[in-house]
Amino acid sequence: MNDKDLIVSPEWLAANTENPQVVIIDCRFSLADVELGQKQYQESHIPGAFYLDLNRDLASAVGKHGGRHPLPNIEELAAKLSAAGINLGETLVVAYDDSRLAFAARLWWLLRYMGHSKVALLDGGFGAWKAAGYPVTNILPESREGKFVPELQRDAIVDIQAVKGRKDLPDRVLVDSRESERYAGLREPIDPIAGHIPGAVNYPWQGVTDEAGKVRSTSEQKQRWTELGKAEEIIVYCGSGVTACVNLLSLEIAGIPDAKLYVGSWSDWCSYQL
Known part of the structure; x- marks a missing residue:
């Protein structure tokens, strides 16, 4: 595997936003303001992108031990991935944020942990997408039918x-x-x-x-x-x-x-x- 499989450019993504085999996930988040990422997504995001929240979707509740971001409930996350139209082993997932991959890479890793290797990150994130002049929207995508059955690694x-x-x-x-x-x-x-x-x-x-x-x-x-x-x-x-x-x-x-x-x-x- 080389970096072309792991990273996609804004140009490539712009040419594939309508591709039925590609699902885009917005992972923007702020540790300082935990509602900010969701608000930013609702105001403006890459067309067709779904949103997954670090605290609500990519982690579970904090306990005495286990750290500040324990692994999420895998069945719940799998259901959300299915509702985004992601099929295990088939759909290419492209994740992005605006924090130098800090949060998008968590989804990249989680998908691979769940047995899905077809996942890439948007080079330069949302900022690079906007800087290139590509369109943004506040229209939320409708749920789709996918089949994501995890195979935990x-x-x-x-x-x-x-x-x-x-x-x-x-x-x-x-x-x-x-x-x-x-x-x-x-x-x-x-x-x-x-x-x-x-x-x-x-x-x-x-x-x-x-x-x-x-x-x-x-x-x-x-x-x-x-x-x-x-x-x-x-x-x-x-x-x-x-x-x-x-x-x-x-x-x-x-x-x-x-x-x-x-x-x-x-x-x-x-x-x-x-």
Whole structure:
């Protein structure tokens, strides 16, 4: 698989908005204002796009442990995907946001976890679409009939016990995807404890794209992971299992598949220290 399979341009998407084999999903969201993404979508979105909300659709309720964005109820998400006209293994899903893939990559990863590999991300997101002069609308799409029956890839995830047991083994690498200041424990705006999981190395997720949200080239993605390429197992985490998915995308583009997500991430890890 190469990056052409994982990333589509605004030009390509504009030519395929009427393609019955393509379903577009708007994933815009703001951690600072959890209703903003939905409002933005209702005001203006790519024609035909459906909306999935990080908190309501791509995660489940927060508990004492498990992190700030536990995996969603899979049956409920599958029903929503079916209602968007997505058929498992057949429909190409194109996801976008306006946050350098922070939220769209969560859907990209979830679909692959659920057994659906035909999913790509819009390069540059909604901003690139508008900058290219393509149309937007406030018309909401009607539900469709699809058949999405998940085939979970359970090897794609690990929990805290697996991280504890494997993080110090040779040829295993634990990747922290947060900003360097949070990794170093100099600043923690969200979780109650600052710092990182002992032994983790830091690869901030923002490095996958440029400031405009365009995905860096395949060669740059490969260069990014040069030191980890020979690891037997790579486990990726962030604050709550969302932006880590951007690094998982980068690893896939770089030709390093099968990296795993610690779903609960730092917010789960530090919850056991309170």
